[in-house]
Amino acid sequence: MAVDDAVRTALEREVGVEHEELLGEISATLTRRYAAAVGDSDPLYHDAAYAKSLGYANVVAPANFLPGVICWSEGAPYDRLREDGTEADTHLPGVPAKGVRVMGGGEEMHFTRPVVAGTVVSRRTVLLDVTPRDSKQGLMLVARYQDEYVDERGQELLRSVRTVLLR
Amino acid sequence: MTTPSDLRVGSALAAQTNDTSITQxxxxxxxxxxxxxxxxxxxxxxxxxYxxxxxxxxxxxxxxxxYCTDWAGRAARLTDLSLRVRRFAVAGETLSIAGTVRAVRAGEERRALVDLDLVETRGSDGETCVEASATVEVPRSWIGEGVLP
Structure with missing residues (x-):
C-alpha cells in the first residue's frame, strides 16, 4: 500500500482538528542526553550550577529539543509500529497506522522562551493542510502540522510548523 | 566563532562542520x-x-x-529557525554549515534582529542538504555604523 485518495481523504478530514497532549516534566537527564547526542558541550545544557549562575533554575535544553523528540510516552507495542518503524498512534493525526511511509521534510520554529529542566510541557497539534505532489515513486502527500508547546502556566515555549512527507 | 562587532547585510559567518557517524x-x-x-x-x-x-x-x-547559538553567544538569542531538507545525508557524512547576513532590522530598545541565510552542504559531493533561515536578536552595538535607520 502507498498513499492514495483514501489516505488523502482521511487526512483532509483531520485538517483543523486540535489535539492536546501532556508531554510531562522535562528531565535534566533527557535534555543533557539530547545535547550530548548532538555533540553540543555548551555548559548551559549540561552544568546546573553554571545555568543557575545565569539565572536559570536548572540546565536549559537546546532550542530545537522539544520538536526533536518524536515520542514522549513509554513507546508503542510492536504491533502498533508501521513498516518503517514509526509509531502508529503518536503525533501524526490522520496518518493511517499501516502502509504509509513517513519522512521529515523541514520545519519552521519560533523559540518563545527557553526550556528549563523541570518544566512541565504540553503540546497542541493541528494539521494545517495536505497537498498532493508527484514524485519518482508515485503520489506523495505533503502534510503540514502546527505544534504549540506551552508550560504549566500556559505560557508559550515554542511553536512550529513541520512538514511531513507521506509516501 | 568570534563575537560579531560590525554586522552588515552580506557579512559572512564562519563555517562550522559536523562529522556525523552511525553512533551519533x-x-x-x-x-x-x-x-x-x-x-x-x-x-x-x-x-x-538510499x-x-x-x-x-x-x-x-x-x-x-x-551553529546559530555558537555564533550568537550569551548576549544574543535565537528567535526563529526554518529549514527545508533538500537532499539526504547518510551517517558518516561531514556536513558543513555556512551563514550570511540577509537583513538587519531594529528590535526593541537596544536590540536588533539579524536575519541569516544558512546552507548545510555534504562533504562527499558539495551538494546542498538543507537550506535554512534564522533570526537572531542581538545587542544593537553589534551592528555596523549606518546600517540601522
Whole structure:
C-alpha cells in the first residue's frame, strides 16, 4: 500500500482538528542526553550550577529539543509500529497506522522562551493542510502540522510548523 | 566563532562542520525516541533507495541550531529557525554549515534582529542538504555604523 485518495481523504478530514497532549516534566537527564547526542558541550545544557549562575533554575535544553523528540510516552507495542518503524498512534493525526511511509521534510520554529529542566510541557497539534505532489515513486502527500508547546502556566515555549512527507 | 562587532547585510559567518557517524545517528534516535528504521536499519534504507542510514531531519536542525547559538553567544538569542531538507545525508557524512547576513532590522530598545541565510552542504559531493533561515536578536552595538535607520 502507498498513499492514495483514501489516505488523502482521511487526512483532509483531520485538517483543523486540535489535539492536546501532556508531554510531562522535562528531565535534566533527557535534555543533557539530547545535547550530548548532538555533540553540543555548551555548559548551559549540561552544568546546573553554571545555568543557575545565569539565572536559570536548572540546565536549559537546546532550542530545537522539544520538536526533536518524536515520542514522549513509554513507546508503542510492536504491533502498533508501521513498516518503517514509526509509531502508529503518536503525533501524526490522520496518518493511517499501516502502509504509509513517513519522512521529515523541514520545519519552521519560533523559540518563545527557553526550556528549563523541570518544566512541565504540553503540546497542541493541528494539521494545517495536505497537498498532493508527484514524485519518482508515485503520489506523495505533503502534510503540514502546527505544534504549540506551552508550560504549566500556559505560557508559550515554542511553536512550529513541520512538514511531513507521506509516501 | 568570534563575537560579531560590525554586522552588515552580506557579512559572512564562519563555517562550522559536523562529522556525523552511525553512533551519533543512533544516539540521536535514542535520545529522541525516533524509531524510524531508516536511521538504524541499513537494509531498510537500501530498500528505500538510499546508500546507508540517514541523518535525521531534526539532527540537521540541531546542527543549524548549534551553529546559530555558537555564533550568537550569551548576549544574543535565537528567535526563529526554518529549514527545508533538500537532499539526504547518510551517517558518516561531514556536513558543513555556512551563514550570511540577509537583513538587519531594529528590535526593541537596544536590540536588533539579524536575519541569516544558512546552507548545510555534504562533504562527499558539495551538494546542498538543507537550506535554512534564522533570526537572531542581538545587542544593537553589534551592528555596523549606518546600517540601522
Amino acid at each position: 545517528v543512533f544516539r540521536y534516535s535514542a535520545a529522541t525516541w525516533n524509531t524510524h528504521r531508516i536511521h538504524y536499519d541499513k537494509e531498510y534504507a537500501l530498500k528505500e533507495g 546508500p546507508d542510514v540517514l541523518v535525521q531531519s531534526h539532527l540537521h536542525g540541531a546542527f543549524l541550531t548549534k
